[in-house]
Amino acid sequence: MMLRILALAALCLGSTSAASLGVVYTEGGMVEGKSHSVGLFRDMDTFRGIPFAAPPGRFEKPKPHPGWDGVLKATEFRKRCLQLDFTETQTMGSEDCLYLNIWVPQGRKVSTGLPVMVFIYGGGFLVGSAHGANFLNNYLYDGQEIADRGNVIVVTFxxxxxxLGFLSSGDASGPGNYGLWDQHAAISWVHRNIKAFGGDPNNITIFGESAGAVSVNFQILSPHNKGLIRRAISQSGVALTPWAYNKNPRALAEKVATKVGCPTNESMMSCLRMTDPVALTMATPVALKGSPEDPLVFNLVLCPVVDGxxxxxxxxxxxxxxxDVDYIVGVNDCDGHIFTGFDVPSVNQPLHHTDPTVVKRLLISMTKEKGEEAAVLxxxxxxxxxxxxxxxxxxxRTVVDIETDFLFLVPSQATLYLHTEHAKTGRTYSYVxxxxxxxxxYPSWMGADHADDLQYVFGKPFSTPLGYFPRHRDVSGYMIAYWTNFATSGDPNMGESSVPTHWPTFTNTTNQYLDINDKITKDSVKSNLRTRYVHFWTYTYASLPMVANPSTQ
Incomplete structure (x- = not known):
């Protein structure tokens, strides 16, 4: 009798299990992913490796994919785009790399009209991939926790x-920004196809971290994305950051050309297009070293350009x-620490003394365009x-504050003011x-370093619980709730998820922001973030005359 009851229960549960998309029709052809259970009456449809553009031509904009016959089995992540590996002595990835991944949450009925969140990875415009770092089969940019907990579709690409993504000749022969065009192509593909996966093409939120956050800002500023993007989130990076775009790309292109044996005249780009892609990638100018006299930020020069x-x-x-784009902009309170580790290594060495003069030397380097008076001030x-x-x-801590302010916080605050100033229907939110x-x-006084937020946004304390404490699951739950509510409604407080306190909009008069950690209360809403330092960089420093040639970055 007990066996019969169990069999009947299993049959009932099986008949009321969650729905699944099965084969999906896209503009390129039919695709089929995988479906698995994530809870009672909850499944996750996952599609990995759907092409959103053809294999790209070298130093060319992406082109539409020609399509395929039959059913494409979208079950495995595809190779990352060709890039240097972590040793900088060889390459990994492929030129054939323009693929995306989709996570679709399902209940008892097939989902329809879901908000869509499209993630853009960071990596200094030098490295990165849609699936991120992984340990065994645990990928950093796995969208399952966000999709399941927030009832949204998640896309990575x-x-x-x-x-290959950002070299520019500075003229029409090689205008650059190929990586940004790839991002645009992916967002456009999502807009055209996501309805077939149960998404709302008119409710797309793009979000990204570091270079991905800069990219998010560029995507909503570009006239080519009009009508495609409803909302955006920039985590630790905006288009105004000192490392966001290169003002002198030609000099960099000529260095690469010289390395691979190409001329630096009008034939340069023609030669580069015929050069072995691995050789071009190995010629990527990477100088991950710094000092107070030559900060790392000024060595990050392969990035977007103003291309007209x-x-x-x-x-x-x-x-x-x-x-008309709702926009969240925020920073980590110790974002600059990742740079100070290169520029002033003693910051992380408790037994090593950091000479007070290092602060002056660092500021002299960062303010060299404005001369000695700027450094003194x-x-x-x-x-x-x-x-x-x-x-x-x-x-x-002062060294970390300087690099955090200069590289992240002050540009982000300037961006918040500009977005608010020009907004019509778009709402603006600020966080730390x-x-x-x-x-x-790390030192005991450390806050959140650059990229520390990613594990929480992608729900790692839930998917790998043994590596975290309950407080980590608290902050992860808060961030997923705010982020997915925002994607749903344009208001981080309104959606399917409850939040610990109301997050007000940022205005040019209230300057309010939310301090995000594991202990969010009404007192976590604060205002006038580091006002004295923001005022110095945006008004006092900006008003000083240039006394030297502008930096190439």
Whole structure:
């Protein structure tokens, strides 16, 4: 009798299991992914490796995919775009790399009209992939937790990086921004096809981190995306950051050409197009080293350019194009730490003394366009509370604050003001992520380092629970709730998920932001983020005359 009851229960459960898409018709042909259970009456349809464009021509914009016959089995991630590996001594990936991945949550009925979240990865425009770093089969950019918990469709995709993605001759022979065009092609594909997967093509949110966050900003500023993007989230990066775009791309292109044996005259791009792609990738100018006199940021020079097309003019002049886009912009409270590790290694070495003069030397380098007066003014601002005998922690934290402000926080604040100033229907939200870093060996005073937020946004404390504590699941739950509510409604407080406190909009008068960590309360809503330092960089420093040739970056 017990066996009969169990068999009947199993039969009933099987007959009321969650729905599945099965074969989906896209513009290129039929695709079939995999479906698996994620809970009672909840399944996840996953599609991996759908082509959104043809294999790209070298230093050319992406072209539509010609399509395929039969049913494409979309069950495996495809290779990343050709790039240097972590040793910088060889390459990995392929030129044939323009593929995307989709996660679709299902209930008892096939989903329809779901909000869509499209993720753009970071990696300094040099490296990265749609699936991210992985340990065994645990991929960083797995969209399952976001999709399941927020009832949204998640999309990730590859785009060209390094020399093949961002080299520019500075003229019409090689305008550059090929990686940004790939991103645009992926977003356009989603807009045209996502309805067949149960998504709402008129409710697409793009989100990204670091170079991906910069890319998000460029995508909503570009006139080529009009009507495609409803909302956007930039995590630790905007188009105004010092490393976001190169003002002198020709010099860099000539260095690459010389490395691979091409001329630097009018035949340069023709020669580069015929050069072996691995050789071109190996010629990618990477200098992951820094010092107070030569900060790492000034070595990150392979990136987007103002090309008169995708980015028609200076980014600060393009915010009218994002007037109807809801936009969240935020930073990690110690975002600059990743750079100080290269520029001032002693910051991470508790037994090593950090000389107070390093602050002045670093500021001289960062303000060289404005000369000695600028460095003096900056030094006075950052050391005003030091006293006569500052502690080592004070000096080291100041170094991290300087790079965080200069590279992330101040440009993000300027972006918030510009978006708010030009907004019509678009809403603006500001945040700081301050969950202390989990990296071993970091100073006890460390907050959230660059990229520390990614594990929480993608729900790793839930998918790999043994590696985290309950407090980590709390902050992950909060971020997924705010992010997916925002994707649903344009308001992070309104959607299917409850949130711990109301997150108000950012305005040019209230300057409110949300401090995100594992202890969010009404007191986590604050205003006037680092006002003194923002004012210095955006007004005092900006008003000083140039006294040297502008940086190439």
């Amino acid at each position: 590859n785009y060209r990086v390094g020399t 097309d995708f980015i028609p003019e200076e980014p600060s002049n393009l915010f009218a194009n994002a007037a 900056a030094y006075n601002v950052y050391t005003s509370t030091w006293g006569d005998n500052p502690k080592q922690e004070t000096i080291k 992520f301050s969950m202390p870093s989990r990296m071993p060996g």
